[in-house]
Amino acid sequence: MASRSAKAPSQIPVELTSFVGRRQDLAAVRQLCSTARLVTLTGFGGVGKTRLALRVATDLRRAFPDGVYLVELASLTDPALLPHTVIDAMGIQDQSSRTPVTVLEEYLRARHLLLILDNCEHLVDAVAELADQVLRSAPEVRILATSRQALRIDGEYVYPVAPLPAPHPETAIRPGTALQYPAVMLFAERSAAVVPGFELTPENEDAVVRLCQRLEGIPLAIELAAVRLRVLTPAELVDRLDDRFGLLREGSRNLPQRHQTLQALIDWSHDLCTPAEQALWARASVFAGGFTLDAMEAVCTDTDLHATAVLDTVSGLVDKSIFLRDEHAGHVRFRMLETLRAYGQAQLAAAGILEEFGRRHVRWCLSLVETAGDEWVGPHQSEWAARLETEHANLRRALEFGTSEVGEARTALRMAAVPWLWGGTSHLNEGRLWLDRALALDSEPSHERAWALATAAYIATFQGDDVATSTLPEDALGLARELDDPAAIAYSLHVLGMRQTVSADPASAIPLLTEALEGYVRTGVQVQYPDSLRVELAAAYLFQGEVDEAATIVDALYEQCQTNGDRWNLSYALWGQGYVALVRGELGRAETHLLEALAIKQEMHDGVGLAFTLELLAWTAAAQRETTRSAILFGAADWLWESVLGTPHLAGQREQFEAMARRQIGDAEFELALGRGRSMSTDEVVRLGLRQESTPMSSHDVARAEVALTRRQQEVAEMIAAGMTNKEIAARLVISLRTAEGHVEGILTKLGFTTRTQIATWLAQQSADHH
Numbered sequence: 001m002a003s004r005s006a007k008a009p010s011q012i013p014v015e016l017t018s019f020v021g022r023r024q025d026l027a028a029v030r031q032l033c034s035t036a037r038l039v040t041l042t043g044f045g046g047v048g049k050t051r052l053a054l055r056v057a058t059d060l061r062r063a064f065p066d067g068v069y070l071v072e073l074a075s076l077t078d079p080a081l082l083p084h085t086v087i088d089a090m091g092i093q094d095q096s097s098r099t100p101v102t103v104l105e106e107y108l109r110a111r112h113l114l115l116i117l118d119n120c121e122h123l124v125d126a127v128a129e130l131a132d133q134v135l136r137s138a139p140e141v142r143i144l145a146t147s148r149q150a151l152r153i154d155g156e157y158v159y160p161v162a163p164l165p166a167p168h169p170e171t172a173i174r175p176g177t178a179l180q181y182p183a184v185m186l187f188a189e190r191s192a193a194v195v196p197g198f199e200l201t202p203e204n205e206d207a208v209v210r211l212c213q214r215l216e217g218i219p220l221a222i223e224l225a226a227v228r229l230r231v232l233t234p235a236e237l238v239d240r241l242d243d244r245f246g247l248l249r250e251g252s253r254n255l256p257q258r259h260q261t262l263q264a265l266i267d268w269s270h271d272l273c274t275p276a277e278q279a280l281w282a283r284a285s286v287f288a289g290g291f292t293l294d295a296m297e298a299v300c301t302d303t304d305l306h307a308t309a310v311l312d313t314v315s316g317l318v319d320k321s322i323f324l325r326d327e328h329a330g331h332v333r334f335r336m337l338e339t340l341r342a343y344g345q346a347q348l349a350a351a352g353i354l355e356e357f358g359r360r361h362v363r364w365c366l367s368l369v370e371t372a373g374d375e376w377v378g379p380h381q382s383e384w385a386a387r388l389e390t391e392h393a394n395l396r397r398a399l400e401f402g403t404s405e406v407g408e409a410r411t412a413l414r415m416a417a418v419p420w421l422w423g424g425t426s427h428l429n430e431g432r433l434w435l436d437r438a439l440a441l442d443s444e445p446s447h448e449r450a451w452a453l454a455t456a457a458y459i460a461t462f463q464g465d466d467v468a469t470s471t472l473p474e475d476a477l478g479l480a481r482e483l484d485d486p487a488a489i490a491y492s493l494h495v496l497g498m499r500q501t502v503s504a505d506p507a508s509a510i511p512l513l514t515e516a517l518e519g520y521v522r523t524g525v526q527v528q529y530p531d532s533l534r535v536e537l538a539a540a541y542l543f544q545g546e547v548d549e550a551a552t553i554v555d556a557l558y559e560q561c562q563t564n565g566d567r568w569n570l571s572y573a574l575w576g577q578g579y580v581a582l583v584r585g586e587l588g589r590a591e592t593h594l595l596e597a598l599a600i601k602q603e604m605h606d607g608v609g610l611a612f613t614l615e616l617l618a619w620t621a622a623a624q625r626e627t628t629r630s631a632i633l634f635g636a637a638d639w640l641w642e643s644v645l646g647t648p649h650l651a652g653q654r655e656q657f658e659a660m661a662r663r664q665i666g667d668a669e670f671e672l673a674l675g676r677g678r679s680m681s682t683d684e685v686v687r688l689g690l691r692q693e694s695t696p697m698s699s700h701d702v703a704r705a706e707v708a709l710t711r712r713q714q715e716v717a718e719m720i721a722a723g724m725t726n727k728e729i730a731a732r733l734v735i736s737l738r739t740a741e742g743h744v745e746g747i748l749t750k751l752g753f754t755t756r757t758q759i760a761t762w763l764a765q766q767s768a769d770h771h
Contacts (some may be wrong), residue, residue: 011057011236012068019055020189021164021182022048029056029159029291032062033114033144036157037135040145043161045339046220048553049146050118052161057116057144062737063727064142066113074119074338075288075393078400079126082431086115086130088392093607093682095428097463101133108138112725115141119338121148128153140568140725147430163217167209175202178209183217190226198229207234220339224269228390242270266343273320278312278347279305281322281336285344286361289393290326290335298367299360329386356403356567365391365398366415373418377527377566385568385604388421395421399434409441410448417452417461420528420568428459428608435459450479450488461502462608469499490519491529498536506543513537528569531557535572542579543653571600575613575744582620590620595690602686610682611640615650617689619657627665628673629688634658635677636685672761679755709747716743721760 032039033056041049054070059239061068071089076082080115083100091489115134120127128151131143135155145151150158166183167173178184179200187208191198200208211234215221225237232240270278283300284291293314301307314334317323323334336344339711368391372384375529388395395415402412415421416438422431435456442449457472480488497512513533520530541550554576578593594617601609614637621630662670672735677685709717719729730740747759 003038012054012061012070019051022052022055025052025159025161026056026059029144032157032159033060033142033597036155037141038131038145038151038153038156040147040150040156040158041161041481042150042158044148046218046337047163048219049161053116053118053146053221057114060114062572062741064112064114065726066111066140068114068116070116070118072118073123073127075341075397076123077397079123080433081396081430082123082126082130084427084433088427093640094608095422095459097429097460097462097465098721100429101130104130104134105137108134108141110140111138112140113142115143117143117145120145120146120151124149124151127151140621164219164222166212166215166217173209175205178205181212183212183215183222183712184208185275186219187212187222188227190223191229194226195229196510199484202769204234211238211241214238218335224321227319229274230319240272266340269320269322270343270347273322274313274316276305276309277316277320277322280310281317281340282344282347282351283357284323284334284399285336285341285348286357287394288397290328290333290390291394292331292333295364295394299357299364327392333390355405358405359408361394362398362401362411365395366411368651369395369415369418369421372530373420373526376420376568377531377564379565379646381565381567382603388604392427396430399438401439403434403437409438410446412438413442413446413448413452417448417455419455422459428462432456432459432463445479445483445486447483447485450476450483450485451491453479454488454491454495458498461495461499473499486519487523487525489518490523492526493519493575494529494533494536497533497540501536501540501543506540509540510537510544513540527564528566531561531566531569532572535569535576538576539579541577542583545585547580550576554580567600568604571597571604571606571609571613574600575609575616578613578616582616582623585623587620587624591617591624594620598623598686598689605670607640610686611637612650614640614685614689615654616662619654622657622661622664625664627661628669630657630661631665631670631673632680633685633689634661635674636680636689637677638674639678640682672758675761676753676755676758679757709750711748713743713750715761716740717747717759720744720747720756721763 029039029041029052035113041053043049057068057070069090073082076085083104086104087094087100090107092103094100096103117127117131124147127132127145127147131145131151131589132153134141135143150156164186165181167178167181170560179188184200188198188200200410211225212222215225223698228237255585270281272307280296280300283294283305286299287295293310296311296314297307301310305313314323317333318325322340324337326333326335337704345354348357369388372388376384399412399416402408402415412434416431419431422428434454439449439452439456453472453476457469457476460468460472473492477492477496480492493512493516495606497509497516500506500509500512503509513536517530517533517537520533534553538550538553538557540546541553544763546750554573557569558573558577561567561573574593574597578590578597581587581590581593594613598610598613598617600606614633618630618633618637621627621633665673680688684693715733716729719732724732727737729743730737744756747753748755751759751762753759753762
């Protein structure tokens with residue numbers, strides 16, 4: 001389970017340039033997508049597969065009520081991370097011990113959406129396997145893939161994407177008619193953007209036609225060529241291009257002809273760059289998912305490429321469309337098309353320096369993580385959390401390098417062992433993967449290994465992985481004591497105490513956590529470690545019924561976090577204060593603390609914290625006799641427990657409040673409201689929890705208000721209950737799709753519901769009441 005939205009989400013990037021040609025391709029692919037569940041657009045790099053897929057998805061997005069999701073795979077190299085990448089792209093918060101494939105299957109099973117898997121060719125086996133599993137488990141999911149080769153699984157429809165039509169070299173073109181060819185039209189439009197006032201004239205038409213012929217209608221080639229009109233005429237472009245194509249075909253006889261053409265284009269673009277631009281292009285190829293100017297200055301410079309030259313060099317590469325400029329959270333980032341990035345990697349390999357710059361990239365990533373750790377507690381904590389999420393692809397690339405290159409496993413251990421990196425960026429499950437790999441590679445006793453074992457145990461405890469937590473904490477503590485490492489001993493005791501806090505014997509956690517806290521204070525570890533421990537110590541006291549001791553801890557932590565700017569642990573202090581107030585019967589005070597905690601957890605994207613806070617808000621609502629609100633919040637907490645941690649926490653403490661709510665509203669109404677909570681998106685639930693939206697009416701409330709559907713609405717509701725889609729309803733009633741959608745929205749609004757499932761449940765309840 002994961003975040004869902006009442007309105008279909010669309011992650012299709014906004015088009016920044018015109019879409020030229022492809023009318024027949026668009027019609028054909030749209031038709032395929034209406035009948036086939038898997039359509040793969042095939043063709044070589046730069047031919048326009050991705051652009052075509054995104055335009056098709058834009059045209060079809062209304063047909064997918066649960067949204068359209070783009071999963072970019074170009075920078076992913078490890079097939080094992082494919083499901084993790086899909087989970088990230090879809091915004092699924094999952095840190096459970098379930099396999100990522102299982103998470104995806106369960107999330108998609110009842111959804112009607114379009115999944116775009118872009119650039120699959122280097123992961124074709126893994127993509128084929130995952131696509132097959134998704135299609136078999138989720139009958140309403142459709143997949144549109146782009147790849148240089150077909151996936152070759154049952155049910156796949158392959159659509160080859162050809163270059164844009166260009167004049168044939170042997171065909172005479174009547175003067176003034178060249179713009180009827182999409183390749184020429186594309187060149188003319190892109191050139192006008194580069195050179196204001198550019199247009200096709202009798203003087204340049206022949207050169208443009210010959211240029212588009214030589215470029216074989218490849219959109220990427222045409223767009224790169226157009227950029228050079230800043231310094232060359234179309235005729236000069238043709239002259240340079242002619243020489244390069246001939247040379248590279250002769251030097252690359254073992255490549256397919258279409259790859260020779262693309263290679264020639266990239267070599268030509270490379271030769272038009274200055275030596276500094278060539279060097280930076282190659283060196284920046286070690287980044288994944290984007291990079292900043294500061295990152296390039298740190299990783300890519302030396303005596304041959306000075307840091308002072310990077311700014312001007314980047315400008316030149318942006319002008320040549322080698323680097324693409326984006327803005328993210330008020331900062332400029334750059335990226336490369338995968339074809340160009342791969343070319344840069346080949347240049348580094350040919351020069352024998354690929355490993356050197358790979359290691360530089362790893363060191364930069366490690367420095368980023370450690371600097372974030374040093375500055376985590378302070379006024380810039382939210383910014384650091386956002387930056388680490390933005391740089392996740394680079395951190396992942398560094399960990400890939402560290403777990404595949406000789407001598408780098410220790411660095412990978414050091415990076416992966418930072419617990420707040422994974423918890424603070426909602427990637428607990430992936431953190432376990434990297435920790436397991438690095439621990440398997442570097443078995444020598446070391447501080448890094450002891451810390452990594454403890455972090456693996458920490459994550460496993462959150463996930464409810466009893467097998468791992470039965471051995472990992474003791475392994476960590478044993479190694480820490482063998483090394484006589486006081487900080488690692490304290491951390492290992494902390495994890496042992498955390499394990500006991502969530503066990504059947506929380507009293508045993510108190511001495512362990514107390515000893516760990518004393519060790520933290522003696523060794524001076526980063527403040528986030530002892531402050532996190534204080535939250536767990538307070539929880540252990542609360543579970544033991546020692547409320548005053550817990551209150552003393554969370555009140556002191558609250559004051560400290562208010563002073564030092566640690567909003568992450570401030571939210572947990574507020575959670576603890578809310579828990580204390582609830583136990584003491586101070587319901588208004590409890591809600592005040594929990595609402596403040598919830599707002600911070602939303603800001604910090606703390607999925608684990610959201611689950612804990614919504615759980616306590618549900619208890620508080622039950623105690624306040626806001627029964628429907630309580631049941632909805634219980635449902636929301638349930639699916640967060642399942643998706644974020646894989647196992648429920650606080651289950652034992654929950655029983656009395658759930659029983660209270662059930663007595664107040666009755667089992668049938670409670671279950672209906674529980675289902676509403678399970679079906680709401682994270683944002684919807686947070687708004688409800690913060691009282692920014694009113695609590696939806698229960699079916700009992702709806703009936704009491706004498707809400708009645710019209711005859712047509714009743715008919716549509718019965719079709720929804722039968723599992724029919726809007727398109728099927730429109731066909732059955734011989735109405736337009738827009739009209740059918742209007743009926744469905746009208747029913748949802750009238751009943752105060754947010755999902756089709758709620759309509760079906762309500763209809764069943766109405767039928768039961770009448771009988």
